[in-house]
Amino acid sequence: MGLRLMVQGQSLRPEHITTDRQQGRRGMITKRHQHPVFHLMYVTEGEGVFLVGDRISRALPGYLYIINPNEWHQFHGHEKAGLHNLECTFLLRNEANEPVHHANLFEWIEEKRGRALPAAIREGPIEVPAALRPFLLEGFQRLLDPSNRYLTSELLSLMVVELMLRVEEIVWRLGVLAAEPAGGMEAGADEIVALQHYMRAHIGEPLKLEELAQLVHWSPNYLCRMFKAHTNLSPMAYLQQLRMTEAEKLLLFTDFPVFEIAEMLGYEDASYFARLFRRHHGRAPSAYRII
Known part of the structure; x- marks a missing residue:
């Protein structure tokens, strides 16, 4: 089908x-x-x-x-x-x-x-908006990858839908902002959304605060203040939350060993990953599997 x-x-x-x-x-x-x-x-x-x-x-x-x-x-x-x-x-x-x-x-x-x-x-x-252009370009670039000649038509269709969803997100944000009264737009909202998308797309990479700040042309301190104002979390705490949510899904629905899941999510030290996971979910990763 x-x-x-x-x-x-x-x-x-x-x-x-x-x-x-x-x-x-x-x-x-x-x-x-x-x-x-x-x-x-x-x-x-x-x-x-x-x-x-x-x-x-x-x-x-x-x-x-x-x-x-x-x-x-x-x-x-x-x-x-x-x-x-x-x-x-x-x-x-x-x-x-x-x-x-x-x-x-x-x-x-x-x-x-x-x-x-x-x-x-x-x-x-x-x-x-400039802050959302990398988010849109990433959708195009996935379809432009030369290795796509080996993909099935179903996978290409999935990538088209993913690009459509990126366009939807941009159009919707602009539409909502355009509908707000003058002065009602939240400063930095586009930049924060762009960073959230970037962190999801690079969840397993060793992201640094300085790198994230450069993406939106802010200083690290200003980024921390703006990010917390919009999300109630620091950028690194938000990234950790994303990783722990993804870890939960990988533990429940895959057979990857705990150390591989840790590596997939950017943690070189599996024991450190396990401590973070226990702090977030109240149980060790090994105890989280469906028996």
Whole structure:
């Protein structure tokens, strides 16, 4: 049966078509056209002019375009500052294995989240905050990995959905912030969310406070103050909590030895890992297994 998504009451199967890194594109790239696929286009360098539906916009670095199936579109690259962009193309198939012609990613997000997005977000382009750009790029880069030629179509579909979820998170955060009254945005919220995603993605690596601070261009002391204000935890305490939650799942649902789980989560000393686990969960790792 494979991976499927529920979209407006339909069970749909995502199918990856292609993911490309385009560089230095100049002049007319495509004529105005439409087809039953999604395009997620992210501008990394240079500039251009995009027509999506009846809306013309200047495409600049950091801009994300969501082009839904059968939405008219046309791309131009600047003659001097050539356009560099990432592009993921995919489609959704219904239970009859036919491409869905009228799916809409914004409506999918609204359906999941139970709240309408502002028109400014839906009409795009979406300017991705600097703090969230690495989070989005990581989703594209996984699909661009050359080793993907060995992957099954189901795994590629899973990676497409993962990229969709990253886009959803960005769109939703921007939509919620846009809906708040002036002055209501929490300072540093985007940076904190970006760091949380980064820590989850690199949970087994020896992350340091200084490294995390550099990612968002803050000092370590300022990072600690801001992180605690948003989460009631220090960055390192939050990372430890993530690791202990993951350790619990690995102990319950896998057969990995305790020392391997410790290594997978970035702890070289298994006895230190065991002490931390007991402090968090009240039992030693060896006593946590399902018998």
